[in-house]
Amino acid sequence: MSTQSVVTAMRVLEAVSDNQPAGLSELSREVDVPKATVLRMLRTLGELGWVAQSGPQAGKWVLTNHAFAVASRGSSGSLIRDAAMGPMNALQLDTTETVHLAVPDRRFMVVIERLDTPHVLRAFLPLGARLPLHASANGIAYLAAADESYVSEYLAGPLEAETPQTVVDPKALRKVIAETQARGYSINEQGLSTGITSIGVAILGPGQVPAGSISISGPSSRIVPAKFEEYGEAAVGTAREISRALGAYSAKGY
Incomplete structure (x- = not known):
């Protein structure tokens, strides 16, 4: 050229x-x-x-989301980030755990914002980190909000394990996605990083199309099953607030 x-x-x-x-x-x-x-x-x-x-x-x-994700790595002024910062801050204060904001880029979610926990032992993903959809709470939440053709195409591609706990079998992943849809939030226990558990919820944009996702992440010793529902409901409320700011009104309740 x-x-x-x-x-x-x-x-x-x-x-x-x-x-x-x-x-x-x-x-x-x-x-x-x-x-x-x-x-x-x-x-x-x-x-x-x-x-x-x-x-x-x-x-x-x-x-495309690819263009948006590339631009977001060098810009703090994206629409989704601006809409998310206030609700994310409230979520971080409520849970005292790390909160990540991510947007899709092909077969990955790209982290465009992170609010850190004050705890010494914490989850950490650098800005610009690319998270496989099937291996992350952010990605699973996104898949749960995506249309069937998108999910099928993704599951037909390579599914590599990030840890021994990563779910890589397509049938098992469909079950995980269905469970996420039923409860409204994803639960990823050590699927991306050993010793880290995350809870994720999709963010919807105009037309009720998934635009990104947020997650609450921390050591599995702190984010235990007894905390899942509390954190999940908090994340759902935060994602709904961000989605409304982006102009989405979903029958799914986000």
Whole structure:
């Protein structure tokens, strides 16, 4: 790809960001480039995972979660983070455990914010950490809120164990997802890190589409089964508050 092509592709990407969901004609006018060229750039950006056609609006283009996740690693001003900070802070104070905020990026959840516990012994995931969906409370919660086609596609891919407790069998994972849907929150006991238990809930965005997730994480010696319901209900309330701020109103109760 020539330098000019790269420049054009970036201009198209920025135009999608500014106008999404954006149509081909609109983008062509915005960047002052023929529609055939814009379409070629969109297809290339789509192959790279940066843009995609909007489901309910054929011919419209939007940024993907991959683009959002990459940008979030270097920015503190994302919409979901701004909506989440207040409720997350209240959740951290209530539970005194570490709270993580993550957004999806292909087969991972990417941590974009973390509020730490004052305890010396604690869970710690660096900002930008990529968490496999099946191995993390954040990811399992996200899968529980995603549509069936997304879940099926994910479970058909490679499922690697992060610890001896990671669930990697697709049938077993479907059971874990169903249990998460029934109770409203995920429980991940040492599936991502040995000695760490986490509870996660999906955050919904416009159209009731899962936009991310939050989790409460800490040593398994502190987050014991007797705490699951208390922390789970607290996380559900926090996720619901964030989801409302993002414009989602879900019949699932988030």
